[in-house]
Amino acid sequence: MRPPTRAPLARRRSGRLVAGVAGGVADHLGVDVLWVRAAFVALAAVNGMGVIAYGLLWVFVRQESADVTREVSAKERQQAIGLAALGVGIGLVGAALQNQVIGWIVGPLGVAAVGAAVVWREADEAQRRRWTTGARTGILGGGRNAVLRLVAGGVFVAAGILVFLLGNLNLGQIQFGVLAVVATIVGIGVLTVPWWVRLARDFGEERRERIVTEERAEIAAHLHDSVLQTLALIQKQSHDPREVQRLARGQERELRHWLYGPQGYGRSTPALDESLATALQTTAAEVEDTYAITVNPVIVGDRPLDDSLRALVLASREAMVNAAKHAQVEEVSVYAEVEPDEVNVFVKDRGKGFDPEAVPGDRHGLADSVLGRMDRHGGTVRLRSTPGEGTEVHLAITLSQEEST
Amino acid sequence: MTDPIKVFLVDDHGLFRAGVRAELERGAAGDPPLEIVGEAGSVDEAVAGIGHRKPDVVLLDVHMPDGGGAAVLARVRKTQPDVVFLALSVSDAAEDVIAVIRGGARGYVTKTISARELGDAVRRVRVGDAVFSPRLAGFVLDAFSDRPGAAPAVDPELDLLTKRERDVLRLLARGYAYKEIAGELFISVKTVETHVSSVLRKTQLSNRYELSRWASDRRLV
Numbered sequence: 001m002r003p004p005t006r007a008p009l010a011r012r013r014s015g016r017l018v019a020g021v022a023g024g025v026a027d028h029l030g031v032d033v034l035w036v037r038a039a040f041v042a043l044a045a046v047n048g049m050g051v052i053a054y055g056l057l058w059v060f061v062r063q064e065s066a067d068v069t070r071e072v073s074a075k076e077r078q079q080a081i082g083l084a085a086l087g088v089g090i091g092l093v094g095a096a097l098q099n100q101v102i103g104w105i106v107g108p109l110g111v112a113a114v115g116a117a118v119v120w121r122e123a124d125e126a127q128r129r130r131w132t133t134g135a136r137t138g139i140l141g142g143g144r145n146a147v148l149r150l151v152a153g154g155v156f157v158a159a160g161i162l163v164f165l166l167g168n169l170n171l172g173q174i175q176f177g178v179l180a181v182v183a184t185i186v187g188i189g190v191l192t193v194p195w196w197v198r199l200a201r202d203f204g205e206e207r208r209e210r211i212v213t214e215e216r217a218e219i220a221a222h223l224h225d226s227v228l229q230t231l232a233l234i235q236k237q238s239h240d241p242r243e244v245q246r247l248a249r250g251q252e253r254e255l256r257h258w259l260y261g262p263q264g265y266g267r268s269t270p271a272l273d274e275s276l277a278t279a280l281q282t283t284a285a286e287v288e289d290t291y292a293i294t295v296n297p298v299i300v301g302d303r304p305l306d307d308s309l310r311a312l313v314l315a316s317r318e319a320m321v322n323a324a325k326h327a328q329v330e331e332v333s334v335y336a337e338v339e340p341d342e343v344n345v346f347v348k349d350r351g352k353g354f355d356p357e358a359v360p361g362d363r364h365g366l367a368d369s370v371l372g373r374m375d376r377h378g379g380t381v382r383l384r385s386t387p388g389e390g391t392e393v394h395l396a397i398t399l400s401q402e403e404s405t
Numbered sequence: 406m407t408d409p410i411k412v413f414l415v416d417d418h419g420l421f422r423a424g425v426r427a428e429l430e431r432g433a434a435g436d437p438p439l440e441i442v443g444e445a446g447s448v449d450e451a452v453a454g455i456g457h458r459k460p461d462v463v464l465l466d467v468h469m470p471d472g473g474g475a476a477v478l479a480r481v482r483k484t485q486p487d488v489v490f491l492a493l494s495v496s497d498a499a500e501d502v503i504a505v506i507r508g509g510a511r512g513y514v515t516k517t518i519s520a521r522e523l524g525d526a527v528r529r530v531r532v533g534d535a536v537f538s539p540r541l542a543g544f545v546l547d548a549f550s551d552r553p554g555a556a557p558a559v560d561p562e563l564d565l566l567t568k569r570e571r572d573v574l575r576l577l578a579r580g581y582a583y584k585e586i587a588g589e590l591f592i593s594v595k596t597v598e599t600h601v602s603s604v605l606r607k608t609q610l611s612n613r614y615e616l617s618r619w620a621s622d623r624r625l626v
Contacts (some may be wrong), residue, residue, distance in 0.1 A: 260498040298543035298578045301550060333539060333580030337546070346579045392579070 011063045015070025017080050019121060021057045024064070034079055041087040050087075051113060058120060059193055062201075063127060108164035115156025116190050122149050123194030154191055161187050226254055246292040253285055276309050276343065277302040280336055283317045287332075291324035294331045301338030308377040312345060312397050315381070318369040319347040319393040327351025327391060342398045350390040370395070409437065410531050413460035414444035415451040415477060416493070417469045421516070422446070425464065425493075428520035429527070436524055448476045455481050455488060462527050465510065467494035467501050478508040491530050493518075499544045503616055507609050512536025534598050535605035542577035545608055548615040563611040566604065573600040 009028040012020030022040060026033035043050030125146070161183045165176075230251040237243045277299045284295040303309070316334065323332045329351040336345045370393070374381050379397035412429060414422050422444045429439045443458040445451035448471045455463060455477075463481070467474040474492055481488060490510040494501060502513050511530040514523065515538065526536045537545070549566045566574070569590075576586045583601075587594045608616065 256497075260496065296539065296580075298539045300543050300547045300578070335539065335543070335575075335579040337575065337578075348580045350580075 009061055011058070011061050012070065013063050017077070018054075018117065019058045019124065020063070021054055021061065023070075024061060025057070034076075037080060037083050041083045041090075044087050045090040055113070055116075059197055063124060108160045108162075110160070111163070112157045112160025112187075112190070115153045115158075115160060116193075118149055118153035118156065119191050120194055122146055122153070123198075127194075127198070157187050157191055222258065226258075227251060242292050246289065249294060250285075250289055253288070274305045275302045276305055276313070276336065276338060279305055279310070279313045280316060280334065280345075283313055284320065284334055287317065287320045287324055291321070293324045293329065295320055295324075295334060296331065297334040297336065299336045299338075303338050303343075308379070308397050308399075309343065311373045311377045312343060312379065312395060315370045315373045315379075315395050316345045316347060318373075319395070322393075323347060323349040323351065323391065326354070329390075340399075342396055345395040346392060347395075348390065348392040353385045353387045353390050355385070355387060409440040410462060410527060411442045411458070411460040412439050412527060413442055413451075413455055413458055413463045415446075415463060415469075415474070416444075416466035417446050418466075419446060421466075425523070429524060431520070432524060436521075437528065439524060439527060448472055448480075451477045452480045455485065459485075460488065462531050463488055463490050464493050464527070465490050465505070467492055467496060467505055474505055474510075475508050478505065478510065482509050489530050491526060491536060493523075497538075497540050499547075502541050502544055503548065503608070506541070506605070507616065509609070511605065513541050514538055515540075533602070535601045537574070537577050537601060537604075539578045539580050542574045545604060546571070546574050546578060548608075548613060549611075560612065563607050564613050566607065570600050570604050570607075573597055574604060577601070 007027045010024050012023035012027070014020075016023055022036040023033050026036045029036070040050040040054055043053060165179060165183055230247055234244050234247050237247065280297050280299060284297045287293070288295050305313075316336075320332055320334065323329065327349040329349045331349070333348045334345070335348075336343065371381050373379075374395060374397070377397060379395060382394040382396075383391070384394070385391040414425055416422050416425075426441050426444065430441060432438055442460050443454045445454045448469060451463075451465075463477075465474040465477060469477075474490075474494075478490060481490075490505075492502075492505040492510040492513045493516055494505075494513070495516045497515055506513060511533075512526055512535055514526050514536060518526070529536055549564075549571075572590060573586055576589055581589065583594050583597045586597045590597075
């Protein structure tokens, strides 16, 4: 069983109070949004972790792209405000208890955070406008109010950082100057986070699109070079069924290899380079092309080619060619099985067959090429043919022990 | 006189459906007739059509939009376990073949099969036999072979083939017909059918790594 699917983590665009982070997390985890908000407030009490977590989620989680309409009920709003008040209360208590970090957060850093939130929210709105209108308006497309909010946010951040610096540091002029510069850079960094994130995302998206386009171009090029060309040839040769069959079969094999083959389009692990299976398949393909018949190789197991297996492949080829030439069939079956200590190949047709005793002496194909080859490599050939029913050639090679390891 | 076998076609290519319909309805002389009771071009149409027409055999395309043959198998077999499926595909990739067999199909043939052989295959799955193309036989042999270093069989009843079953599969892979296999092994055709059905059952139910890997590649189990 597959686990039940979860909504991907995405910030809510409607029914949100600050940035839709809590709502998005609740949708993802499948729990009530109130619990998530409570958790953020509770974490905020622990040296402000909740605030930091919220900020990070805001930056790194995308807004949902679909426009879902959600209503924020009055009760939910009250609960959220209550939670926020509780959070501030905890903060004040912490500050009163001389907790330095919480003191900063309730004081100047809190002000800076509110300023940043205002600016980021404006960036969210800008992105939303961009999605709905498709226009690249940038951050300043929201009219005068938006500009005002941005400026206000910026002032808040600057003021917060300044007060923080003045209140907590007791330094000489030079150190103060250096720190002021650093603080300014940090402030600008915080304010411009939405733009950086957008830049990075646009870049990632562009890259993905480019990869998809390249992939498409590769497929199109391949189809053009192979399938379209063959179809054109088939149209030209339509008076010759034999040739049409040969072209269609050749193209089918090629496309199949491209899609499903060892180094095919859908494969990640390439097969052995020089293996018995690929050699037999290539051989079968050659015979198909040369004699315009169908050869269906079925291969079980595989191993790297060595001299005796090469001889086996050549002998199999001779058997296929014999079937193609003399059996008067359209189809030849080839079955190869690789076992730990031997390899068997069967080449079978349902053609006219012959009487093995009555083969005239001048037909050396089978005798020399198949028997001789197999003999030299310690293999055996068994031939079985019945006139009217077909022929089967069985080639076997025993693998010596050191070879089979 | 027995009723003709009711066949339902599922394929997203209308041209291909028309071709198969014409071939099967024409039939070969002397063969019992087949009746095409309906066809469908999508998963939803197929599920609705099979529920409505109650065919004996469904010819099922493996590759279709919206989940393909696997989705049809999963949805129909829940409500109509008696309907027999014969998978028909242009692909002979191992993961496709093994996956539809494990999804519940009783056979697998490629689309280049002749009309006469297709009719035979339909009749054979109708009476409960399995239809193994040489390539499917090869895949199954491969999946059940004992490679050095392979995990030991968990359930020997399901994870190992008997010697006889191996012999039958080998001859199938060599392109022998049932009758020829029977003659070769000195057994009856009925016994050959029993062996093949038993191999089909093992292919569907075994937990061997190769089989479950092929099937999970197509998200079937």
